[in-house]
Amino acid sequence: MYISRLFGTSLAGFIFSLLFLIGGLSSNVVSAHPASTELHLGNSGLEEVRETEEIAPGVTYTHIERGHHSKHEVYTVNVSLVETREESKDLSKKLKADGYQPYVTQIKDNKYNDIETKRIAYLVRVGEYQEEEQARQLESQLEQDGYSSASTTFTAFDGTKTDGPWSVNIIEVDPDTFQGKIISALAQGVVQGKERVTDISDRTGALAAVNGGYFVVGSRDGTPGKLAGVSMVEGELVSEAVSDRTSLVFTESEAADIAEVATEIKAESSDGAATTHDGMNRKPGLIRSCGGTGGDEPTEEPRHDVTCTDDSELILYKPVFGGETPAGDGLEVVLDTDGQVIEVRDRGGAIPENGTVIAGTGEEIAWLEAHAQPGMTVDVTETLVVDGEKVATDEVESVVNGGPRLIENGEISIHSADEGFYWGTNFLYNFAIKRHPRTLAGIKENGNLLFVTVDGRADNSIGVNFLESAKLMKSLGAVEAMNLDGGGSSTMAVGSELVNQPSDSSGERPVGDAIVILPD
CATH class of the missing domain: 3.30.70.1070 (Sporulation related repeat)
Known part of the structure; x- marks a missing residue:
């Protein structure tokens, strides 16, 4: 491990320089960073303390403490x-x-x-x-x-001027040097699971991990643990998108991209009839953060942290959902691995290990009754739409949902309204303008990946808002950047060790998925 410090023009900086010149510090301590590497948080020249460690070839972990409390804050x-x-x-x-x-x-x-x-x-x-x-x-x-x-x-x-303080943790991955891979991992390996990031990291043998996308917390908003947005894990689509929100994409070639990602899930019966699924691996009728299709109320536009409803839906279930489908009014058809209908039943039952289940509610029951009877086949196709272009799911390894976008083509560009974070003044203020713990992802011009947590709601770290998040990522060299799930979910682990301070009073929060950095 080596330690580097940036002190601006403070007295601490003078003492540091003096000790360095007279040999009072060990040889693994280096002089102050150039001003261009200073984090864009608060006023220029605030004191910074940095510690950086290489945890594997091509993977570094950096911890930064910056700033101090301001006397005018009350x-x-x-x-x-x-x-x-x-x-x-x-x-x-x-x-x-x-x-x-x-x-x-x-x-x-x-x-x-x-x-x-x-x-x-x-x-x-x-x-x-x-x-x-x-x-x-x-x-x-x-x-x-x-x-x-x-x-x-x-x-x-508040989003007003401040001098901090901030506690920032950064994992940087150089894909040209790193010999492992970066993937999304579901909590407990199933859609319905929730698990702490440190436990996911330990279970998967990860070098490091951060929390991933938004997810359903409680049953009144759907299926707890289910990702509230698009999710692909090990090449399998496990959750539909919220509209075409910004997401983090890892392709089979292991290249990473930050892009707008939508999903299309369609079914075609052997009698030629075709229809569109409303979603997958979730409780019918509850669409967390909205942005769905086919008559959702009150809107089909994305609306973050709002649960829209729809009493007529087709929902696809896969074995990764975990156990059985949710019971309730409606009809289910069970398909084998070839898409042949092998059972028609009331809602709620086992998902075959090598098959799927389609659940219908409301007016959608009629489509199943007419076009998904025993002896018929139903061909389900899944398509990703990445930045407006259709992409086969077998070309993608992982997708992690999030939003909004923060940086695009090297410029700060925050898509709050477009991605559903401005549906009300109170919500915009409380979610986007106020400072909170955040988890961020970025891509540098050289292709290096950045995963960043900023602690918040604490005495030693006040958090950041959307604009500060974007400025922070830009100062770290990101030319593309996005917001992931934050607040009490913001968590970073190195190995199985928790390295940040989650804001929940109960400690580390179980989440729906994590981004894990795996050794070769």
């Missing part, structure tokens, strides 16, 4: 987020009448986002404290006075 109480200045004035007037001293923080979007208006909203707040407990007491008083949406926050978590 605990405050958000009373409400409103969309117009007039609303903020009216609420402030009411608060003053109730004996409070409110102030307003304007929330603005950045020029890199695909959103027309840049003045997003206004935060009406009360109180500024150095101690969180004081803000909590004020929050309780506001709730008693009828302000039910009051919530305590630390202003460093």
Whole structure:
């Protein structure tokens, strides 16, 4: 391991340089990085401490601590987020009448986002404290006075200017040197599973791993553990796409790409009738993050963290789903490995080891009754649409869902609205503009891959928003970059060792899949 430090013009930097010149540091410590390698987080010249280790030929792990707390950051109480200045004035007037001293923080979007208006909203707040407990007491008083949406926050978590601090972990893979492979791994090896990244890394014998795509957490939103977006594992499509969101693609040639990926799943009966499946390996009727097809409500557009519904669907189940299909109203047909219908039954039953099951609900039951009876065959075809071009699934090894895109062709370009992260002002502010833990993926101009976690919601690391994520990846050399699942899911492991600090109070969160870096 070697350690490199970037101190800007701080006193620490002077002491470091002096010790280096007089030989007070060991020979494996090198001088400050050129300014061009400084992370684009906070103001220029903030102190950085870096530790880098080669964990295999072509694979390096780097930990970076940057910045410090700013004196102007305080605990405050958000009373409400409103969309117009007039609303903020009216609420402030009411608060003053109730004996409070409110102030307003304007929330603005950045020029890199695909959103027309840049003045997003206004935060009406009360109180500024150095101690969180004081803000909590004020929050309780506001709730008693009828302000039910009051919530305590630390202003460093806003998208306003800050000096940090940040804790960043980076895995960089040079595909020309690295002799192993990078793939997606399902939790517990099945769609319905959830598993900690450290356990996935240990189980697969990975050199390193990070959490992957968005997934269903609870049963009210579908099948827990099921990826909420496209997923391919070991060349098998296991989850349909959310519209054509940005995803991370690994081809059979082991080249990586960040691209817009959609899916098409079609069925053709031996009698010539054809239809389209709504999805695969999930509970019918619940479409996490929307972006589906065929009458989904309230929308067929992507809408992150919203569960759309559809009472008439065809859903394909594979053995990788795990065990049995979900029981419920409707009809199922069981197909053997050749696509021949071998059973028609009520919904809920075993998935054959070398076959599939098609479940129908609502009006789609009629298609199965007419075109999928015993003795008939149903040919199911699966197609990926990558950046608008159809690609056979056998040309792709793994696909990991995510979004939005952050960098395209070397330029910051954040696709928040297009990919379903701007369906409401509150959601955009809370998910994209506020700082959270994030997991990011990028590709450098030389083809090297970057997997990055930024801890958040913690005293030693405040997290990043979408714009800061993009600037961070650009400063690391990425010419293509995207956001993966984040928040409490953000996790990095080296071997089976957890190297970041997940934000959930319960510790490391079980997730739906992970990106694993496997030795040869």
